Amino acid sequence: MLPVQQFQDFIEQQQLFVQGNRILLAVSGGKDSVLMLHLFKAIGVDVGVAHCNFSLRADEAQRDESFVALLARNLGLPFYVTHFDTKKYAAENKISTQMAARDLRYQWFEEIRLSEQYDYIALAQHQNDAVETVLINLTRGTGISGLHGILPKRDRLIRPLLFLNRQQIEELVKANNIDFVEDSSNASTYYTRNKIRLQVIPHLQEINRNLEKTFAENISRFAELETFLNVQVQKLATKILNKRADGVYIPLEEITRLNPQKLLLYELLKPFGFGEHVIQEILDCLKALSGTHFFSATHQAIINRNDLVIVEKNVSVTANQFIHPATESIIFAAHEMALKFTEEITFESDANKAFVNAGKLIFPLVLRNWQNGDKFVPLGMRSLKKVSDYFIDEKVPLHLKNTTPILVNGNGEIVWIAGMRQDNRYKLTTATKKVAIFELKIK
Template sequence: MLEQKFLNYIKTQKLFYADNKILLTVSGGVDSMVMLHLFRRTNFEVGIAHCNFNLRGDESDRDANFVRLIARENAIPYFEESFDTGKFASDRKCSIQEAARELRYSWFEEIKIGGNYQYYATGHNFDDQLETFFINLFRGTGVRGLRGILPKNGNCIRPLLFATRDEIVEYAKNHNIVFREDSSNKSDKYLRNRIRHQLLPALQSVKSDFKTGFEKTFTHLLETEKVIEGDIRKLREKLFSNNEDQIRIPIDKLTKLQFIEFYLHELLKPFNFNEDVTGKIPAALNKIPGKTFFSKTHQLIIDRDFLIISPVDINKPDKYFVDAGAIKIGIPVELNFERLSVTGKIIIDPDKNVAQFDFDKLKFPLKLRRWEEGDSFHPFGM
């Protein structure tokens, strides 16, 4: 039964062609081991990729050994990588989950290209979809966040997204599929696990077939998202004008839009501006020109008549240093320094291009760096 649903899902979602090579991302857990079994039973050509995130000590190593042995016994091409996930998260100032996600998907893409695979497959199931829905709902989100995980997203496919966790576990039991238990899945430390262990069983007790209703909802949300994307694409074509490496958006036309925050968030998404940033732009439109907003890849300047978007040069150094005796620097911006001796009352210069600091409280060398997500400051007089 599950095998036929698996094949039907691949066909209806147009996940891949029969002659494609698929890289299976196998953790050793029940989802990925059932996925491997189904791919083998249906005679698709596959390889196996396993990530060791080194987050669970010996347990992580035992998972890697288990998957490596499975690949060897079945003569399946095998790829393995070990990551210092904790250090990566610390360096990037992100959560462990975000770090692991970035590391694995970047590596999967490398293996896909190097091994001549057309797609890489993950073992996400329908319960994962539900959990993602509630995580995004609790954080606050829009249609894209509520529709959750896509069956196919670029080179990544999720061929088990149709199956519930119970169906997968039952299939593993009926076919004597051996798998590893991840001890971290039992802990309620993470929001996803609390949703899995507490919320979903409660919903099941209220309405036993609640997952069927959610399945319809996800379909409608995905359709809604596609309609919105089409409308936003047309609006970009209407509003955006290109001038060399700049994109200009006329402010007068932008302010006529009824839900300007929503439209700004959608219009600026290709330039990686997040909702916190786009939400601040409307209030700045009627103020003095020159206000600048940044994403990781672009800057947006509010000019008199236009929003001007241009790329940030990611090849420039991330940090610059200024010594105590510096008089002038030319990069990353032109800055002049002057040391003043002050007696009596301190008068703050009102010029917006001048910043004054107590020299005795400065620690040299001063470090100049780019804006980072979460940065904010409040100058005197503002």
């Protein structure tokens, strides 16, 4: 007899889905996924069957596909199948075959879920899979999230067999005469997971005969610990992460107060892609000179005087943009600059606007990044000043120096450090007949 009541109880306890939801079942044809399919059929949930052929086991892969297709047809269920060139994908992305198969199947499952309007994707992972995942994570190095392994529910993925272990599944399949197909690669120790399953876990079970149950309890504790940590980190982020238009600022003084320091800074910076080794580098350099940079794949962290500033990584310096009299607006990196003319002699005290004597402009103007050696005459002054010195005097954050648009006249003179200071040579005077109004906006 199938454990229908236990199955339903687990679904309710873990709040995996509600009545009326449609579930897409990932079915390989092995014991686990076939048992899951029969359990879902027994409780009358609206399901569909999805099968991936990874083209890795030749005739055996085709056998699995045919078996699952026939099973779905006999049960009167929708059947979806796809074929992957897994080895090619792995080579192109420089990842393992296992990782390639994982990426491909999850992407495809989600595509089918959306296109066919299913609410969740059900995976047939069980308690032994959870044990193996934790051991793999511990072996490779992990944070708290790796200690809880696979969860019963994460986003649109559900794992309704986590109340069973491998031995129980084998006994149920045998007792209920359920047909399945065997994946011959499960007996190979070539793959890391199989090596853990076949060579490591048996020794651990000699120490603890209830290994799966113990791990299930531990996983539950770690999951609760992660939830608690996430709540505390969110509170901390609200308190010390200052989000501004040009980046996220964290006072260095606040970082020195963190306890435990490395764990909390890692969790705070994790959304920006910084790994543990970079976090340690940041902590080692808290008293370093301004300008020290640290990088993730997507962001950079900069020690800027009294703050650690997080900004998106600049891939390259923005190319020069030309402005003609007919130009109404122009895009420059993360900025937009608008231009209009008026014969009304007008002026506003707004750092994001420059009111320029149009009679002195030589078109085309150039909008570019700051360059070493740039000089201008700050509004209200008479002598030239290096732009780099101006940035220092005004305490302009280091990361803004290379992203601040510089408006340059056709004769090479700087007209405006956009958003900061206009050049005195282009100010409005009593002799001005026409005004060019430049306005800087952040996209």
